[in-house]
Amino acid sequence: MSEVEEKLYQNRYRLDAGHPHIRIRDPEVCQARCTEKSCAACCPAGCYTLGPEGDITLLTDGCLECGTCRIICSEFRNVDWEYPRGGFGILFKFG
Amino acid sequence: MNERFDAIVVGAGPAGTSAALTLARGGWKVLQIERGEYPGSKNVQGAILYADSLQKLIPNFREEAPLERHLVEQRLWVLDDRSYIGSTYRSPVSNDAEPDRYTILRAQFDKWFAKKAQEAGVLLICETTVLDLLREGERVVGVRTDREEGEVYADVVILADGVNSVLARKAGIRPELGAGEVALGVKEVLFYPQESLEDRFGIQGDEGVAIEMVGKITGGMVGTAFLYTNKESLAVGIGCLLSDFRREKVPPYVLLARLKEHPALRPLLRDGEMKEYTAHLIPEGGYKAIPKLSGDGWLIVGDAGMFVNSVHREGSNLAMETGRIAAETVIELKQAGEPFTERNLHRYRQRLDQSFVMKDLRKYQHVHEVLDQNRHFLTTYPELVNRAAETLLRVDGVDKRSKEKEVVRSFRKHRSYRGLFSDAVKLWRAFR
Numbered sequence: 001m002s003e004v005e006e007k008l009y010q011n012r013y014r015l016d017a018g019h020p021h022i023r024i025r026d027p028e029v030c031q032a033r034c035t036e037k038s039c040a041a042c043c044p045a046g047c048y049t050l051g052p053e054g055d056i057t058l059l060t061d062g063c064l065e066c067g068t069c070r071i072i073c074s075e076f077r078n079v080d081w082e083y084p085r086g087g088f089g090i091l092f093k094f095g
Numbered sequence: 096m097n098e099r100f101d102a103i104v105v106g107a108g109p110a111g112t113s114a115a116l117t118l119a120r121g122g123w124k125v126l127q128i129e130r131g132e133y134p135g136s137k138n139v140q141g142a143i144l145y146a147d148s149l150q151k152l153i154p155n156f157r158e159e160a161p162l163e164r165h166l167v168e169q170r171l172w173v174l175d176d177r178s179y180i181g182s183t184y185r186s187p188v189s190n191d192a193e194p195d196r197y198t199i200l201r202a203q204f205d206k207w208f209a210k211k212a213q214e215a216g217v218l219l220i221c222e223t224t225v226l227d228l229l230r231e232g233e234r235v236v237g238v239r240t241d242r243e244e245g246e247v248y249a250d251v252v253i254l255a256d257g258v259n260s261v262l263a264r265k266a267g268i269r270p271e272l273g274a275g276e277v278a279l280g281v282k283e284v285l286f287y288p289q290e291s292l293e294d295r296f297g298i299q300g301d302e303g304v305a306i307e308m309v310g311k312i313t314g315g316m317v318g319t320a321f322l323y324t325n326k327e328s329l330a331v332g333i334g335c336l337l338s339d340f341r342r343e344k345v346p347p348y349v350l351l352a353r354l355k356e357h358p359a360l361r362p363l364l365r366d367g368e369m370k371e372y373t374a375h376l377i378p379e380g381g382y383k384a385i386p387k388l389s390g391d392g393w394l395i396v397g398d399a400g401m402f403v404n405s406v407h408r409e410g411s412n413l414a415m416e417t418g419r420i421a422a423e424t425v426i427e428l429k430q431a432g433e434p435f436t437e438r439n440l441h442r443y444r445q446r447l448d449q450s451f452v453m454k455d456l457r458k459y460q461h462v463h464e465v466l467d468q469n470r471h472f473l474t475t476y477p478e479l480v481n482r483a484a485e486t487l488l489r490v491d492g493v494d495k496r497s498k499e500k501e502v503v504r505s506f507r508k509h510r511s512y513r514g515l516f517s518d519a520v521k522l523w524r525a526f527r
Binding site for chain 2: 003007010014036042045067068070074083084093
């Protein structure tokens with residue numbers, strides 16, 4: 001388990017299987033046009049991973065719903081970001 | 096849900112609940128909608144609660160709110176890589192005075208606060224995400240939720256949906272946030288046996304300590320770190336401007352791990368059991384980032400309206416204040432028989448301008464620019480003052496006058512007299 005996965009493991013989530021609330025609009029843009037790939041570095045839950053081919057994989061299960069990825073993707077606006085359906089997603093115990 | 100309400104409040108954080116509570120007490124039929132499982136389940140803060148704004152709503156909150164500790168000691172540390180220099184203010188609360196600040200756990204506090212609004216008559220619906228505002232022409236007339244037949248109507252809608260305010264962005268009320276307008280904060284909550292925690296900080300009973308940190312720990316980024324004592328846990332976190340995270344490409348959890356390993360913190364944090372890791376954005380754009388605050392049939396409050404005083408680390412109190420004032424504005428209009436038009440609701444902004452909320456935000460409107468354009472405040476100076484302390488305090492056979500000269504020389508080497516003078520002027524101007 002990576003360092004951030006170990007942290008996220010302590011959190012409580014209610015997963016909305018099959019309904020990711022964040023999507024990459026066009027993966028091709030991430031791979032071919034975006035040079036910064038800030039999402040892979042800045043997401044505090046490590047939801048974005050950079051592949052060997054420069055591709056970006058998004059897994060929203062550990063998402064903390066902060067909004068970072070949407071805001072830093074300002075050059076291409078390639079992140080389609082909504083809140084999870086009511087009741088789903090991160091459920092903070094202490095906040 | 097084809098019922099009609101006097102008001103709909105979107106969000107059950109401090110801003111939304113303050114608004115809902117005030118409206119319900121005014122005899123209004125209020126629907127409050129929260130997307131989390133319970134109020135607070137999506138909310139994150141350090142967290143320090145300032146009593147004043149809550150006291151205006153619930154004077155006896157100290158008897159029943161889930162408070163962790165009242166602060167008797169506040170420390171400010173300027174960190175170098177290994178050392179820190181700092182200040183401490185400690186004062187026990189005297190018997191005739193009531194504490195004015197407490198540490199809290201937001202998931203528990205928000206739940207309690209929302210309960211008070213429910214007791215006043217607010218109808219709270221959780222696990223419901225609001226997707227859109229409903230309009231008739233320009234006028235906002237209700238909201239569309241993710242429930243079946245989830246359209247609800249009201250005379251006025253109060254947006255208290257937090258820093259990301261999906262609603263405000265979709266409705267064109269507020270533009271997308273810029274990475275330079277928000278800080279990203281990450282935090283861990285570490286648990287300890289109560290006695291062990293109290294021993295570490297020299298506190299007993301409900302006493303608590305807050306440590307705010309600046310300096311090299313943010314790696315040259317504009318930001319601060321904190322350590323707060325709760326009853327049986329410590330909250331340790333760090334936040335920096337998102338634009339800086341983007342430029343430096345440091346994962347936030349790596350920065351937090353570095354902070355926890357700093358020689359000044361490590362002994363205070365040892366043997367803690369980490370039970371939660373959180374992240375949240377903080378609106379830091381200040382006065383200039385405040386959007387249009389009301390229009391036909393709507394008002395915006397709290398983080399959604401960018402109400403945070405980043406210099407003094409105040410936010411939840413501004414949320415409560417703006418929520419209450421928004422509610423009072425619409426109550427007055429209704430009593431006067433006036434409609435909730437853009438023109439009439441502008442009174443909300445006018446009232447805020449007269450309150451500490453806008454006065455404080457106006458006062459510090461240039462601080463971020465100054466820090467942004469003068470990065471040496473965040474790196475060079477912390478290093479210089481720490482080195483100066485070491486030079487002056489070390490007893491090594493060098494006479495004191497020579498030591499003083501060496502300190503002056505080290506400052507001049509990094510910043511000329513001219514640079515030092517202009518830095519002092521810049522800081523004074525930014526904070527005056």
